Amino acid sequence: MGIKERKEQEKSEMRVRILKTAMKLFLDKGFDNITIRNIAEKIEYSPATIYLYFMNKDEILYALRKEGFEKLHELQKTSLNIKDPLKRLLKHGEAYILFALENPEYYDLMFMMRGHVKQIKELDYYDIGLESYELLKNNVKDCMAQGLFPRTNVDIAAFSLWSCVHGMASLIIRGRGIMFPEEQVNNIIKGALNFMLKVNHDKNWDINNKSTNLKPELNT
Amino acid sequence: MGIKERKEQEKSEMRVRILKTAMKLFLDKGFDNITIRNIAEKIEYSPATIYLYFMNKDEILYALRKEGFEKLHELQKTSLNIKDPLKRLLKHGEAYILFALENPEYYDLMFMMRGHVKQIKELDYYDIGLESYELLKNNVKDCMAQGLFPRTNVDIAAFSLWSCVHGMASLIIRGRGIMFPEEQVNNIIKGALNFMLKVNHDKNWDINNKSTNLKPELNT
Amino acid sequence: MGIKERKEQEKSEMRVRILKTAMKLFLDKGFDNITIRNIAEKIEYSPATIYLYFMNKDEILYALRKEGFEKLHELQKTSLNIKDPLKRLLKHGEAYILFALENPEYYDLMFMMRGHVKQIKELDYYDIGLESYELLKNNVKDCMAQGLFPRTNVDIAAFSLWSCVHGMASLIIRGRGIMFPEEQVNNIIKGALNFMLKVNHDKNWDINNKSTNLKPELNT
C-alpha cells in the first residue's frame, strides 16, 4: 500500500502546488484576470494538466475558498478556551483581522469577490463559514448574558461587529490607506483596531512583524 | 462660440448617456462582465461610437468613479451646516451609508473593485475622495475638541469610523446577509446601523423605503 | 437607399461566400471535421469574422440545410405541370436523385448526417421538407386513383419509393459503388434508376454529363 499512498500524496501535492500558484497570481491580478495558462506556465506544466486536478477554473476558486474558510475557522477556534467572554470576543476579532491581513488573497476570494456561478448556499464550504459565524454569535450572546454588552438582537450585534472588522480588512486590502503617509499605515491599522475594539490590554500579536506588513504587496 | 458650446454640450450629453447606461449594466453583472457592445446596444449606437467619447473601457470606469466621488461629496457637504459636531458626524455617516445603499454600483466601483491599470493616486478623482475624507477628519477633530470623543490620533479615529460603515455597506452589497432569514435582512441592516452609530434620535431617512430596500436587486 | 441596399447585399454576399466555402469543405471532410478556422482561412478572413454572419457553427449547418431543402423543393415543383401522374412521379424521383447526385454535400447534410443539437422538428426548414414529402404523397395518391398503382397505404408507398431513391443516392455518395469497374459506375447508376423506376421512356436528363459524373469527387 506504500506505493499507492505515495501516489495519492503526489497527486495531492500537485493539487496544493496548483492552488498555491493560483493563489499567488490571483493576489496580483484577481481571479478573473488570471488564466489557466498563466497558472500552467508558472508551474511549468501544460494547461491540460491543470484539468487533471480540477474540473474547471471555478473548481480552483471553490477549493481555495474552502481552504480559506477552514483556515479562518481553525484560527478562530483558538479563542474558545478563553473564559472571559469579552476577551474571547476580542481574540475572535483579532484572529479575523489577522487572517485577513496575512492572507489577503484568501480574504478577497472569500468575502470581497463577486459571486461566481454557483449559489453560495450550495457550496460545501458554506457550512464552515456558518460555523465561524455561530462562534461569533455565541461570543456576543455570552457577553450580553454577563452584562458586558448592551442587550439587543444578537444577529444585529454580530453583524455590526463583523462589519467593523470586515470594513478595515477590505479597505486595507484594496489599498485604501493611501491617504496616510506610507510609514504610518501599520500604526493606523493597529490603532484603528484598538479604537474599534476599545482594546487597552496587552496584545500577544504584533501587527508590525514582517508577515503582516502588507503595504508593499497590496495593489489598488 | 455658441456653436462650439452647443457641440460641447451635445458631446457631454452623449457621455452622460453612455455613463448612465454603463452604470446600470455594471450593477447587474459587474464591470468585467459588461462589454462595450452591451453598452452600445443598450443606447442603440455602434460600439465604435463609444470610442468617440471615451478612449477605452477603463476611461468609462474612471469617469464613473469620478462621478461617484462627486455625488458622495455633495451628499456629505449637506452635513456642514449642522452645528453640533457629533450630530454632524452622525449625519456624515448616514449620508455615506445611504449613498452606498442607494448607489451600490457606484459604491462598488469606488471602494470595492480592484484597481484597473492606473494607480489611484494618478487619477483626477483622487482629490475629491481626499476632500471627503478631510470632511470626516474635521468632524472627528471637532468632536474631540469639544470633548465629545476620546482624544486619539485623528487619522486612526477617522479610519476606524470609515471602516465600520464601509464594512456594512460592502457586506450588504455583496449579499452577505444570507445567514439571516430573508424577511429580516432589512431590519438587521437598520439595527446594525443604529448599533454602530449609536443613533437614538429620530431619523429622516428610512431604510425600508423602496429605493433602499436593496436586497432583491443585489447579487452575491 | 441605394447605399443601404448595397450594404445589405454585400452582407448577404458574404453570407453566401461563407456558406459556399463551408459547403465545399464539408464535402471533403464532413461537417464535424471542418473548423471555423478552416472556413476562415479559405475565405481569407479571420475566424472572428465568421461570427459576424453566423451565431455559431451550427447556424451554418442549419442555413445550408435550409438552402438544400429549398433547392430540392424548387426542383421538385417542376414536375407539377405534368399531367400523367405516373410520369409526374417519375419526374419527381428523377429530380430527387439528380439533386442528390449534383449536390452530394447538401444531400449529406440533409439526409445522411447525424442530428446536431436542435430537434429536427424545431427547425424552420422542417416545413419545406414536409412540403416536398407532401408532393410525393400527392403523386402517389393520384397514381393510385387512376389505377396506375396498387392501392395500399399512401404513406407506406411513399416511404418505400423514397427509400429506393435515397438508398441509391446515399450509397453512391458514400462511394459504395466501388465494386464496379470505375468506368461503368455512371451506367450502373442510370441503369439502376431505370430498373427501380421501371422507366423505359426517353429521358430528358443525362447522367453522363459532366456535372453528374460524380465519381472522382466522392470520397469513401
Add this chain to the structure above:
Amino acid sequence: MGIKERKEQEKSEMRVRILKTAMKLFLDKGFDNITIRNIAEKIEYSPATIYLYFMNKDEILYALRKEGFEKLHELQKTSLNIKDPLKRLLKHGEAYILFALENPEYYDLMFMMRGHVKQIKELDYYDIGLESYELLKNNVKDCMAQGLFPRTNVDIAAFSLWSCVHGMASLIIRGRGIMFPEEQVNNIIKGALNFMLKVNHDKNWDINNKSTNLKPELNT
C-alpha cells in the same frame, strides 16, 4: 504452446470487450462523439490500456466494421439452402434489413459513416463485403436464369435491390420517419418492406418484437 495460446485468447477476450463496449457507446452518440476515455471508463481500464489492443481509435472502427461484415455475411449465408431463387433472394433481403434494424450501430459504421483515413479498398473487410455482394448477384443471376426476373445487367439489378433495402434501413436508423404518427412507424416499416419486396408469403420474422422495435432508441 499452451501458454501462448491462452495469452492470445485473453488478448482476444479483451479486444472483444473493448469492441462491444465501444459499439454500445457509438450507438448512442456516434463514433466521432465517443472518446477513448469514454470506452476506457466503461470497461474500467485506463485509456492507455486500449492502446495495447488497438493501434488507435480508427483501428477500433475497422475492427467493428469487419465484425459487422462477418455477421452480415453469416446471416446471409442462411439463405443459401433455399432452392427457389426468388424466395432465396427475398430471404437474402430480409436478412439484410433485419441485420440493419437489429444492429443499427454496426450498420451505421458499415454503410452510413464517412470513411476514416484509409481507403475502403485497402481494408481487410473489403473482401467479406464483396462476398456478400456476390451472394446477392448470384441470387439475381439465378432468378434471371429461371425467368423469374427481367433480364438486364446483373450488377444493375443487384445494385438496385441493394439500394432499396439500404434506403429504408438508413432512413429508419437516422429517424426519418418523423412525419408519420409515432405509433404507426413500425407498421410503416413493415408495410414498406412488403411493398418493396412484394412479399406476400408468411414471414418468420416479426418487425414488431422488442429487439426490432427500434424507434425509441434511435436518434436523428
Add this chain to the structure above:
DNA sequence: CATGAATGAGAGTTCATTCAT
C-alpha cells in the same frame, strides 16, 4: 499487463479595439 501522468494541437468562441467610409 496496466496505468498515471502528461501534453501538443487544436476546438469553438469572445471582445476591446481600429479604421475606412
Add this chain to the structure above:
DNA sequence: GATGAATGAACTCTCATTCAT
C-alpha cells in the same frame, strides 16, 4: 459624428496519444 466591417489576441476546455514506471 457615426458606423459596418474586421481582427488579433485571448480565452476555457477537450482529446488522441505517449511513455516511464
